[in-house]
Amino acid sequence: MDKHNTDYPRTQTQVWASNWMRSSASPIWGASDVFQSSSFGTSVFGVGLIGVGCQKILRTFLIYAFFLCSFLFNFNSLLPSENEHSPNPRLYQLKIFGDKMISRDKIQNWFKLSKGDAVSKEIIKKRGQGVLEKFVEDGFYFAKFDSVVFQYNPDSTRANVSIYINQGQKIKVDLISISGIDEAQKLVRDLGTQPGRDFNEKILQEDIESIIYYYENKGYPYCKVTVSDLSLDNSSKNESRINIKLKVDPGQELTIEEIEIVGNEQTKESVILRELPLEIGDIYNQRNINRIESKLQRLGYFKWINPPQLELLNDNSGKLIIELAEGHYNRFDGVIGYNPATQSSQGFVTGLIDISFGNLFGTGRQIEVHWQRRTEETQNLRIRYLEPWVGGLPLNAGFSFEQLIQDTSYVQRNLGLDFCFQFSEKLSFFTQVSKRDISPNSLGSIPFGIPKSNSLNLEVGLSYNTLDNLLNPSRGLHYTSAFEWGRKTVEKSSNESETLDNSSNQKRLLIDFETYFPLFRWQVLALAIHGRQVTSDEPVIPITEHYRLGGARTLRGYREEQFNGSRIAWANFEYRYLLGRYSRFFAFIDTGYFFRETVENNSVARIQKWKVGYGIGLRMDTRLGLFGIDYGLGEGDRLSNGKVHIGLKNEF
The missing domain is CATH 3.10.20.310 (membrane protein fhac)
Incomplete structure (x- = not known):
């Protein structure tokens, strides 16, 4: 070419x-x-002149020619x-x-x-x-x-x-060997650098780091690996080959004899030590030490945790130093919503308050209080207490009480005993034994046919959480699923036979899944999918067993609990622009589904619908706490009919 x-x-x-x-x-x-x-x-300039025989004209010409030549000289000096x-x-x-x-x-x-x-x-x-x-x-x-x-x-x-x-030729690995240890053959087999493969300096560096990490996890924190020989053979015209020799010095095996916690002012040292993935007297293990920071961070007690430092006490023992700073343990979460007036009803205010005491007296004990006004005449109250590390095991136990006043129809009360076993900082297993009582009001028992009943329930489930930030995540996922089995007994009326069995079996399924994908700088795509279902031996599942859908935490753009059904599902899509560690602006689209069966004119009618809501929202970290506002529109809503939800999360 x-x-x-x-x-x-x-x-x-x-x-x-x-x-x-x-x-x-x-x-x-x-x-x-x-x-x-x-x-x-090249660039060429030409000048044509007409000569005159007169001396004056010639003199004038010479003068003009002089200035013209000077001009051309200076002009050409400016050209490339x-x-x-x-x-x-x-x-x-x-x-x-x-x-x-x-x-x-x-x-x-x-x-x-x-x-x-x-x-x-x-x-x-x-x-x-x-x-x-x-x-x-x-x-x-x-x-x-x-x-x-x-x-x-x-x-x-x-x-x-x-x-x-x-480009030249690549270098082939001819031989790689390890000296100084008894496990040389085993380690060589696991290396990425192998005879016959192309030599790559980056892969060799990763191999050296893997050898060091291998011995760090066996109790040798001061392991050294050196390249004792690196020889290149260029004798072949077709390819170059290289011989690599590594020398490993594991150093002295080390035991953790002391663990020092620095910076805990209220949290008891024993509370922190029990959360660590190692104990005093354990052989040094780098894998477990790397887990300390994330494991303590998930407790929610600390602002920051520095990577643990190792201090050598003598030839075979050391002290682990963990430096941290305590944060706020308690949280307040409040939401105020306004539902605009419609042709059949006036506008009204809804509200929600969550108060959590996350580290009572520095012991890790928790108390949670939840109150919510869903509609003008519907209120919900829930109280929960949790005792951590029962019997010295990563087992949390507690009890809960919940009361729901559903407008003028009925009152529902739940009393539960909760257990949660923490397999790791990401995976946990939970179970609950609960008793549920339903008492109809005089206005609800007749028109809605709600009988007085009680049920005994057993729920089991698991939770898996890899979110990088609990308040404003940018990557990771959170999955929860639970199954509940219950035995329900309906109180017999005065005209029913004593031999009539008013008991029925109930089954409930709960699934929650949310995940986050970082897209571009400061931009995150959030996706959440939720599902609820209840089945029963009863011909038609009564309204007291239905799930509710609609509002700030499920289907935005609709009133709180506007829809109900024995089977519901909803999905939330958000495109977020991160404004800070806890702040963001986002646009959302929510979609929801509900299904229920009702008795109309002595026949069973099935009702199922899909609903869509959309809007925008803001979360802003302020001195008062994390301020949030959502504006949502439902199907057929005009801008003036949008639902507004204002919230505030505060740590104290």
């Missing part, structure tokens, strides 16, 4: 000669770098010479030649040059250095650039750049 061929007519071409850059630890920029030029255009071009030419096209193993598109991306970018010898040199480093990362240690050709358009404002590359 002709190096001087060009897409431009009447072009000017400059050739940056061979071997101007090589891939090495210190690239060569020496005297062999030659800059040549050829095929330049044959070896000069526009100081800021723009790239028109970048061409790569000579590549074999790596695609041209990939190499062009390495240069990070696009059409219209400024281009020059210095820019190509600087970008070329980074490209050669990429070649080395891919195992091409002998890669070099043979030449670079600049082809300019007539006014030198644009340039085609052609780069000729010699």
